[in-house]
Amino acid sequence: MTDSSSPWTLRNAPVRPREWSALVATPGAFHVQDEGGELLLAPDDRGQLRLHWAYSGIEVMRNLFAKQFDQVRKHITADRTDYAVMDLIAFVNRDWVDPLLRETNFDLFAEWMDMAHPVLDTVPVPEIPEGVTIRRSTPADTERLRAIWTDAYGEYADGPRSFDPMLAEATWAGVLERQGEIIGFALNGAITRGEGRILCVGMDPEHQGHGGGKLLLSAALYQLASKDATSAVIRVRPDIKHALRICSSLGMRHQRSGVEYRRSIDADERAAERTANRTAGVRARMGRWR
Secondary structure (H helix, E strand, C coil): CCCCCCCCCEECCCCCHHHHHHHHCCCCCEEEEECCEEEEEEECCCCCEEEEEEECCHHHHHHHHHHHHHHHHHHCCCCCCCEEEEEEECCCCCCCCHHHHHHCCCEEEEEEEEEEECCHHHCCCCCCCCCEEEEECCHHHHHHHHHHHHHHHHHHCCCHHHHHHHHHHCCEEEEEEECCEEEEEEEEEEEECCEEEEEEEEECHHHCCCCHHHHHHHHHHHHHHHCCCCEEEEEECCCCHHHHHHHHHCCCEEEEEEEEEEEECCHHHHHHHHHHHHHHHHHHHHHHHC
């Protein structure tokens, strides 16, 4: 991805200069810069540690990326996160970058898509059907919300350590109840330059398919509109088809998409184990040949 407004023409994702400055200033961020490029690890509003990079060209990145990441990776610790994550946006050809990422133990995880509602003043007041209620969440709900989030997102969940930071970043948390039981929830984040972010919508899998997810998303959209947001965006996984259908049914449209890479906190240990196993295998084979 290139960005003509920056001295670095190659980026993993487009970031405006003031947005980059804000990321560098984020509490807990770690920034490395050399002549020709820079690498930044910063916590995001979803409770993840996110890697950003910018270089003057492909060859420069090939020379600098692994060296800079050696300085960054000591900040990827179990008390902070389950994964370091990195997005690639608008990369037509990933053949040259994949080897660099594999060298630092980043694995391709999944595609994502930002779905946006461009005009929130058209969002109606949600109609809550008989038998269910929506209320604001309280601290006593946290464990139930975490359990729903884990079950609802399954293999696409961001990791258990990311839930509490994401909940702490939420400006609004609404829960859907049926007969006193929480069956789903939605979290809204901050509104930036008129755009509100929906952090997540989760439904207990046993209660999916009955309109609860759509009701929660419509409530989240309306709540942002009531706080003077003019538009809203939510990130979804294209592989979760019903999430795309719900977004589309409420007037949300594709804004941008990309792919996510992940590096687990024990990636170095797992890489060392793989190397040791390969070495042991070679020695065993060589031993039989003698």
